[in-house]
Amino acid sequence: MPHAPTLASCALAALLIPALRAQDDADPPPASGEPLVIDAEWAAVESSLYNLFRQVPELKELGERGPAVPSAPLEPGALDALRPPAKIEEGEVWKPDSAPLVELLKRFHPGARGRLRFSFHNGARAYLLERSEERTDVLVRLHAEFQIAEDVWYTPAQFEGRLVWEDDALVTLSLALPPRDTNVDTNAKLAEHGFLAADIGYCPRMRLRARDAHEGPERDLAPARRALALAFYRFAAIDWLPFPDAVARARAEKKPLHVLLLFGTLDDESC
């Protein structure tokens, strides 16, 4: 039977509530659980405008050799820096330390770098999909590149990652180059010419994935992807339409058409 709170119980609550709130505001504890085994896949670039990915020996070798570390365990706390701070709420973006993800990229090639040479849209941004007592679900976008040799660079468009912690254990991890044509840029000094040549191509598969991991919950990731793009690029706020739709809308709304023609994709780092 319910009863009115006594003075003593109120006083106890007054003592306890700040303590609980302080705990709520604290950043999450270190991750626990078993190491995940991470498998890496890295396919050769299938097509490119100037065929540099097949002409330059170091790039050709990448395609033939695949990832430097095809499979290895990941310690439970290795990606704790990607866990959202307590103040972050669902639907919010924050800027985590990208270093642990760049370290993970060294499984493809030891030349992974977190700072792009020709762009200031560096590092990682993360979006909190869900935080409950049982689960923390995060979508992350990372910009990074690889120095393959002294004058050979391989720059993926972006990496998209999904990280899920359940009961403080990392249970799902994926980090992949979206398979959009085009999605990789390269700069390489050509021995016979001595200048730095550029090319852009399509890599169908470049991903890290936890073996036997739980599947993350099915979600519509479009709002999170848009928020992450906007966190890197102010122009992502513009209502860009596919070419046929833009022509139709310009005609319907009697507005001029602004057409941007590109050699590589606008809203990533592949060009």
Place this chain on the structure above:
Amino acid sequence: MRAGPLSDSAVIETLDEGFVSTWILAKDLPGVAADESLDAEVRRIAGEVHGRYAYPVDTQVLAPDGRFLGQRPANGATGGARGYRDFLTGSLKDL
């Protein structure tokens, strides 16, 4: 373009208020021009835009009916964000 004109608030506002915007890989335009499932006007405009394309990054402004109004290849372009905004508004004088 990413770090220059398209990161400028005034350019973004000009585009949002006065234009319909699209970006496309130049290599994809011939496919649009040849796609018989698309509207004939879309195909015609795609072919014309591709014919004028200046490698590697180019901007074209068209009237609502697809008539060509202006072009600004990124190579050699000057004036930064202000120059881009002047190009956009200047292209509309023949509208």
